Amino acid sequence: MCGIIGYIGSKSATEVILKGLKRLEYRGYDSAGIALGGSELFVEKTVGKLMELERALDCGRLSSYTMGIGHTRWATHGAPTRENAHPHCDCTGKIALVHNGIIENYDILKQVLIKEGHVFSSETDTEVIVHLIEHYHRSDSLVDSVMHALARVEGAYGIAVMSVKEPGVIVAARKGSPLILGIGDGEMVLASDASAIVDHTRSVIYIEDNEIMEITSSGYRTYGLDMKCVEKRVEAIDWDIASIEKKGFDHYMLKEIHEQSETIVNAYRGRIIPEFGNVRLDGLKLTDKDIFGIQRIIFIACGTSWHAGLIGEYLIEEYARIPVDVEYASEFRYRKPVLRQGDLVITISQSGETADTLAALREAKSKGVKVLGVTNVVGSTIARESDGGVYIHAGPEIGVASTKAFTSQVCVLVLLTLLLARRRDMTPEEGKAILRDLQLMPQMVNEVLANDEIRAVAAEFKSSRNFLYLGRGIQYPVALEGALKLKEISYIHAEGYPAAEMKHGPIALIDENMPVVFIATHDQVYSKVLSNIEEVRARKGKIIVIATRGDDEIRKYADHVIYVPEVHGMVSPLLTVVPLQLLAYYIAIMRGCDVDQPRNLAKSVTVE
Numbered sequence: 107m108c109g110i111i112g113y114i115g116s117k118s119a120t121e122v123i124l125k126g127l128k129r130l131e132y133r134g135y136d137s138a139g140i141a142l143g144g145s146e147l148f149v150e151k152t153v154g155k156l157m158e159l160e161r162a163l164d165c166g167r168l169s170s171y172t173m174g175i176g177h178t179r180w181a182t183h184g185a186p187t188r189e190n191a192h193p194h195c196d197c198t199g200k201i202a203l204v205h206n207g208i209i210e211n212y213d214i215l216k217q218v219l220i221k222e223g224h225v226f227s228s229e230t231d232t233e234v235i236v237h238l239i240e241h242y243h244r245s246d247s248l249v250d251s252v253m254h255a256l257a258r259v260e261g262a263y264g265i266a267v268m269s270v271k272e273p274g275v276i277v278a279a280r281k282g283s284p285l286i287l288g289i290g291d292g293e294m295v296l297a298s299d300a301s302a303i304v305d306h307t308r309s310v311i312y313i314e315d316n317e318i319m320e321i322t323s324s325g326y327r328t329y330g331l332d333m334k335c336v337e338k339r340v341e342a343i344d345w346d347i348a349s350i351e352k353k354g355f356d357h358y359m360l361k362e363i364h365e366q367s368e369t370i371v372n373a374y375r376g377r378i379i380p381e382f383g384n385v386r387l388d389g390l391k392l393t394d395k396d397i398f399g400i401q402r403i404i405f406i407a408c409g410t411s412w413h414a415g416l417i418g419e420y421l422i423e424e425y426a427r428i429p430v431d432v433e434y435a436s437e438f439r440y441r442k443p444v445l446r447q448g449d450l451v452i453t454i455s456q457s458g459e460t461a462d463t464l465a466a467l468r469e470a471k472s473k474g475v476k477v478l479g480v481t482n483v484v485g486s487t488i489a490r491e492s493d494g495g496v497y498i499h500a501g502p503e504i505g506v507a508s509t510k511a512f513t514s515q516v517c518v519l520v521l522l523t524l525l526l527a528r529r530r531d532m533t534p535e536e537g538k539a540i541l542r543d544l545q546l547m548p549q550m551v552n553e554v555l556a557n558d559e560i561r562a563v564a565a566e567f568k569s570s571r572n573f574l575y576l577g578r579g580i581q582y583p584v585a586l587e588g589a590l591k592l593k594e595i596s597y598i599h600a601e602g603y604p605a606a607e608m609k610h611g612p613i614a615l616i617d618e619n620m621p622v623v624f625i626a627t628h629d630q631v632y633s634k635v636l637s638n639i640e641e642v643r644a645r646k647g648k649i650i651v652i653a654t655r656g657d658d659e660i661r662k663y664a665d666h667v668i669y670v671p672e673v674h675g676m677v678s679p680l681l682t683v684v685p686l687q688l689l690a691y692y693i694a695i696m697r698g699c700d701v702d703q704p705r706n707l708a709k710s711v712t713v714e
């Protein structure tokens with residue numbers, strides 16, 4: 107997704123903005139630009155990575171500017187070209203604007219503006235906003251002009267605007283695309299997310315939907331779209347810059363895979379009651395009456411988070427005996443879902459900003475259903491609009507491919523399952539056994555991380571053109587997640603299936619060129635998975651198995667075996683996914699792929 111930076115203060119705006127855009131690179135982009143302001147505007151924009159923009163800027167000559175806006179663009183309307191890169195200017199070149207989001211009625215507005223004599227220089231939807239502002243700014247203040255302009259646009263936006271008529275003022279506005287204001291000492295830093303602010307301050311204000319902010323170096327005023335003043339609370343970012351450094355790892359993704367031995371602990375810390383085999387999740391804001399009244403749970407998410415929801419389904423149905431549905435957010439919001447009293451919707455989102463998941467949350471709330479959020483980013487829109495929720499405390503996840511957030515999501519769903527199950531049939535002893543194994547995760551994850559077999563498997567199959575990932579029961583969603591990891595960072599086609607489903611079509615794909623990854627840990631379907639492995643062997647498929655440490659039998663069936671320690675089935679996905687994350691990582695590295703910023707992908711899909 108696009109990244110926005112704004113700065114106003116006494117430092118070199120060029121420096122602050124470029125550094126901030128680097129912090130936002132992980133969001134994914136294809137072009138970048140900067141506008142420096144005051145009594146005159148300087149604008150530069152380039153296609154490609156930020157270094158192209160740095161090359162085009164003579165930073166020394168530009169160091170006198172102390173206010174500006176910057177942007178990394180993830181193309182939605184119009185190819186990644188210099189003309190389509192942000193900032194966009196009005197006809198006079200005296201107003202500059204950057205935008206994250208989609209203006210749905212831009213075509214109609216563009217025709218009206220062209221008839222009024224405005225000249226457009228790009229194919230983007232964004233450019234209509236700056237020309238609308240130009241129209242009003244002839245007589246109105248910048249903030250009033252922005253308010254009038256936004257009253258005419260439909261869609262999602264996070265914008266920052268400057269005008270030479272009002273040097274020392276940046277106007278920001280938000281509807282659907284996140285914007286945060288960092289409050290510094292004599293300076294303000296505006297950004298799409300906190301990772302670009304925490305270099306300067308940890309005091310922040312979350313701009314809400316339909317709010318407009320007039321920002322100067324010494325203060326800010328916030329308005330609703332009706333221009334009535336809005337009081338805002340200053341909050342504190344609860345992590346520091348060290349959290350988003352690579353700490354000696356080659357890539358953020360590898361660092362985050364290795365962090366899982368800690369982040370899983372962070373997800374359950376302060377929430378487990380081992381002596382009673384129970385948990386507390388006060389953030390859910392569910393009374394006992396609410397909990398006993400739950401008739402059905404509906405998980406709503408996208409991508410990796412949807413896979414976590416699928417694991418939640420297996421856990422809650424097996425241990426808490428509550429019916430669960432798992433919905434793709436993008437499907438849920440456009441179907442006519444049947445929601446009843448007793449339904450509990452739980453959205454799962456690492457970023458807390460995924461447009462489809464947010465829209466589904468709002469749709470469910472509009473039908474009167476209680477909605478909870480399992481999110482990672484504190485203060486994210488989904489977190490703030492949910493009726494309650496649980497933060498997974500994974501820390502900032504910079505790698506586009508989600509790893510530590512996934513295991514932290516699963517850990518939280520284990521806790522949720524325990525909370526529900528212990529109010530039903532689960533005994534204290536059962537709860538204690540699960541919590542005992544959950545607390546063994548740090549050393550068990552580290553054991554898996556130390557396994558060198560995975561790199562060797564990656565070397566053997568790095569040139570394969572297709573992969574199958576197969577699992578049964580709770581390991582089926584893990585197979586899906588393993589396939590997604592591989593395809594999104596190595597660009598190899600990979601599919602996950604329930605292992606038994608292979609006979610209903612995919613088995614036609616099996617030959618000596620098809621590596622098949624099985625998750626065959628010791629559980630109640632182990633023998634069934636062995637049969638599936640035999641079926642693949644009979645057709646010369648190459649077999650890679652994730653198996654339970656101590657299982658020597660499996661070696662007769664597999665070309666490669668990667669062992670994980672034996673743990674309670676409920677927490678086993680926390681371990682079985684780790685070799686799959688590493689396998690994807692090593693194959694992608696061996697193929698020379700950009701692991702942290704894979705092509706075409708964005709960290710947070712804040713557009714539909």
Ligand code: AGP
Nearest residue numbers: 409410411455456457460507508
């Ligand atoms: C996962 O590796 C992908 N980056 C993607 O599928 C991601 O999980 C999905 O876009 C949902 O993001 P969210 O959890 O921030 O809502």
